[in-house]
Amino acid sequence: MSDRDTRHQQAMRKLKSHVDEKVANATEQRGLLLVFTGNGKGKTTAAWGTVTRALGYGYKVGVVQFIKGLWECGERERLVEDANLEVAIMATGFTWDTQNREADTQACQAVWADAERLLADPDVYLVVLDEITYMLKFGYLDIATLTRALNNRPSEQTVIITGRNAHRELVEMADTVTEMQEVRHAFNNGLQARRGIDF
Amino acid sequence: MSDRDTRHQQAMRKLKSHVDEKVANATEQRGLLLVFTGNGKGKTTAAWGTVTRALGYGYKVGVVQFIKGLWECGERERLVEDANLEVAIMATGFTWDTQNREADTQACQAVWADAERLLADPDVYLVVLDEITYMLKFGYLDIATLTRALNNRPSEQTVIITGRNAHRELVEMADTVTEMQEVRHAFNNGLQARRGIDF
Numbered sequence: 001m002s003d004r005d006t007r008h009q010q011a012m013r014k015l016k017s018h019v020d021e022k023v024a025n026a027t028e029q030r031g032l033l034l035v036f037t038g039n040g041k042g043k044t045t046a047a048w049g050t051v052t053r054a055l056g057y058g059y060k061v062g063v064v065q066f067i068k069g070l071w072e073c074g075e076r077e078r079l080v081e082d083a084n085l086e087v088a089i090m091a092t093g094f095t096w097d098t099q100n101r102e103a104d105t106q107a108c109q110a111v112w113a114d115a116e117r118l119l120a121d122p123d124v125y126l127v128v129l130d131e132i133t134y135m136l137k138f139g140y141l142d143i144a145t146l147t148r149a150l151n152n153r154p155s156e157q158t159v160i161i162t163g164r165n166a167h168r169e170l171v172e173m174a175d176t177v178t179e180m181q182e183v184r185h186a187f188n189n190g191l192q193a194r195r196g197i198d199f
Numbered sequence: 200m201s202d203r204d205t206r207h208q209q210a211m212r213k214l215k216s217h218v219d220e221k222v223a224n225a226t227e228q229r230g231l232l233l234v235f236t237g238n239g240k241g242k243t244t245a246a247w248g249t250v251t252r253a254l255g256y257g258y259k260v261g262v263v264q265f266i267k268g269l270w271e272c273g274e275r276e277r278l279v280e281d282a283n284l285e286v287a288i289m290a291t292g293f294t295w296d297t298q299n300r301e302a303d304t305q306a307c308q309a310v311w312a313d314a315e316r317l318l319a320d321p322d323v324y325l326v327v328l329d330e331i332t333y334m335l336k337f338g339y340l341d342i343a344t345l346t347r348a349l350n351n352r353p354s355e356q357t358v359i360i361t362g363r364n365a366h367r368e369l370v371e372m373a374d375t376v377t378e379m380q381e382v383r384h385a386f387n388n389g390l391q392a393r394r395g396i397d398f
Binding site for chain 2 (some may be wrong): 004005008009022025026027028029030031032034035036038040041042043044045046047048049050052053054055056057059073074075076077078079100101102125126138158171174175176177178179180181182183184185186187188189190191192193194195196197199
């Protein structure tokens with residue numbers, strides 16, 4: 001075996017023993033709270049990737065979309081015929097299109113009722129609260145209401161929260177937090193959003 | 200209208216005009232190169248979310264997985280019956296399990312042939328090169344070979360590259376780069392990876 005091969009094998013063994021140790025230490029089993037935040041592309045997309053994954057094993061999934069827009073439709077189209085998927089969408093356009101605080105608060109509260117029902121249902125394995133961070137920021141939904149529902153949810157249920165500027169309390173509660181940081185975005189360099197890629 | 204409502208409406212109008220301006224400036228239409236990198240959870244998941252999205256519109260998609268493991272199976276299960284999806288998987292376990300540089304290089308080159316074919320096919324709307332960054336890092340694949348295939352691909356084709364430590368040349372070439380940063384990961388706090396969520 002060459003020197004390079006030997007060094008490679010040693011490096012891989014070290015990596016493997018590191019991974020094995022982590023696996024051995026991971027003994028707790030329960031539903032997780034995941035937060036995908038930051039200003040970069042991929043938050044809602046990663047949530048839908050997880051939805052696809054959970055549906056692949058036959059689990060029940062609920063997705064609540066707090067900002068309905070032109071974006072993020074392809075995955076709904078692909079998955080919506082699945083009997084294990086329920087999608088609830090806030091009955092308003094992008095909030096900066098409607099520009100009406102009272103109507104948006106009502107629309108948020110109406111779809112939050114769906115979220116609360118899903119968060120109380122032990123048959124639902126995964127709940128996605130897509131873009132809910134903006135509801136907190138705009139004052140359409142109370143952080144205490146959200147954290148209470150999260151704390152009281154069935155122990156086997158995983159919840160994914162997406163959106164920029166996740167509330168400090170959510171970040172502290174969460175088991176896994178990923179900050180998706182924009183290094184570069186095509187949209188800012190004059191490239192049009194693409195069907196099937198961006199929405 | 201209350202002062203608070205008026206302030207909210209003004210803030211939303213400003214946000215809307217900012218978004219409208221960006222939309223107006225985005226005039227170029229072509230396939231994109233997206234890089235999902237960083238040490239956080241969500242890179243492969245976001246890629247699969249985009250795959251689901253593109254399939255939702257009936258586009259052809261190719262996924263090449265350069266590290267085959269126990270992870271990331273639920274989404275394959277869910278989507279693999281779709282005639283528009285082709286999945287090619289590197290015929291080896293996690294590289295730190297095999298620890299054999301020569302065998303891994305051969306396995307990489309074999310699946311790279313599938314990637315090259317997909318990257319040359321104008322009927323394929325989206326190609327995912329999942330975890331390919333590690334192939335460059337371990338020296339199983341040459342950066343020049345990869346960038347040549349990317350530069351020569353059909354202009355309407357979008358490519359997603361995932362993996363930690365994306366090569367500088369890839370970051371420079373890319374239209375959109377997201378750095379998924381780990382703020383916290385459940386696995387490191389003793390929580391087991393969950394079926395349908397983590398894999």
